[in-house]
Amino acid sequence: MTTAPFGARLAAAMSAYGPLCVGIDPHASLLQAWGLPDDAEGLRRFSLTVMEAVTGHVAAVKPQAAFFERHGSRGLAVLEEVVAAGRETGTLVVVDAKRGDIGSTMGAYAEAFLRDGSPLAGDALTVSPYLGFGSLTPAVDLALASGRGLFVLCLTSNPEGHEVQHARTATAEDTAGGPSVAAVMAAHAAALNADATPMGSIGLVVGATVGDAAARTGTDLAAVNGPLLAPGVGAQGAGATELTAVFGSARSQVLASSSRGVLRAGPDVAALRAAALEASQEAASALR
Numbered sequence: 001m002t003t004a005p006f007g008a009r010l011a012a013a014m015s016a017y018g019p020l021c022v023g024i025d026p027h028a029s030l031l032q033a034w035g036l037p038d039d040a041e042g043l044r045r046f047s048l049t050v051m052e053a054v055t056g057h058v059a060a061v062k063p064q065a066a067f068f069e070r071h072g073s074r075g076l077a078v079l080e081e082v083v084a085a086g087r088e089t090g091t092l093v094v095v096d097a098k099r100g101d102i103g104s105t106m107g108a109y110a111e112a113f114l115r116d117g118s119p120l121a122g123d124a125l126t127v128s129p130y131l132g133f134g135s136l137t138p139a140v141d142l143a144l145a146s147g148r149g150l151f152v153l154c155l156t157s158n159p160e161g162h163e164v165q166h167a168r169t170a171t172a173e174d175t176a177g178g179p180s181v182a183a184v185m186a187a188h189a190a191a192l193n194a195d196a197t198p199m200g201s202i203g204l205v206v207g208a209t210v211g212d213a214a215a216r217t218g219t220d221l222a223a224v225n226g227p228l229l230a231p232g233v234g235a236q237g238a239g240a241t242e243l244t245a246v247f248g249s250a251r252s253q254v255l256a257s258s259s260r261g262v263l264r265a266g267p268d269v270a271a272l273r274a275a276a277l278e279a280s281q282e283a284a285s286a287l288r
């Protein structure tokens with residue numbers, strides 16, 4: 001394996017371009033607003049326009065798989081084109097597919113999204129650990145072996161996440177409840193990233209909208225030593241103030257993510273690029 005680890009590649013991209021990931025979420029309403037048909041060709045023009053506008057200007061892009069899957073196999077072919085365009089331009093691609101399953105099936109998801117030569121394999125994948133962090137082992141192993149990364153859901157940006165993520169884990173001896181689910185997920189990531197420089201490749205998803213949830217759940221974000229993907233910026237209401245407040249001493253690890261907040265500026269390439277650069281600068285000053 002000659003590729004540098006994802007954590008090192010992302011750290012370099014963030015220092016070159018700033019801490020912003022532009023989400024590629026081709027909602028039907030956005031296709032309409034851009035004057036595009038709600039079909040695979042509209043999806044393709046939308047996605048490649050975003051790539052043209054932001055590659056080489058921001059650290060990463062994050063295509064959301066659901067918006068491609070809703071167009072069937074032709075939509076997935078467009079996702080493959082986005083992945084290929086990222087590879088050609090050197091812009092990191094986080095495939096946001098939030099996969100999670102029992103280990104034996106997780107192995108197949110890992111081969112789809114993290115294996116060299118797979119057309120859907122970007123630089124990192126979002127994964128869901130709610131079948132137990134250990135169920136993600138095939139993805140962890142393949143990501144680390146291939147220079148890719150993972151973003152493991154930890155404290156998500158949506159208002160419903162707390163009922164699972166803030167819950168206290170129980171053991172046979174400690175029925176009163178142990179550490180929170182979020183803290184356990186963060187501790188697993190920290191263990192996998194131990195000793196990595198400048199940071200490890202097993203990141204977490206922590207929404208910019210979660211307020212003081214890390215403190216309330218005892219989740220030590222600074223100790224993760226890995227990237228913290230922070231969606232919720234822009235359309236979900238978080239901005240610079242929230243980024244600073246949520247991440248505190250972990251802010252140098254944060255990759256802020258905005259989809260609709262940037263995409264609404266399209267379809268003009270220059271306007272999209274300007275919106276991305278503005279969001280990137282705002283995130284950079286909040287996270288300095």
Ligand SMILES: O=C(O)c1cc(=O)[nH]c(=O)n1[C@@H]1O[C@H](COP(=O)(O)O)[C@@H](O)[C@H]1O
Pocket residue numbers: 023025064096126155156157158205206207231232233234235236257258259260261
């Ligand atoms: O993993 C994600 O990216 C993610 C996690 C999370 O906690 N919240 C969240 O909004 N996301 C994704 O981030 C994007 C947010 O889009 P906007 O609200 O338009 O910026 C969507 O693609 C979500 O699926």
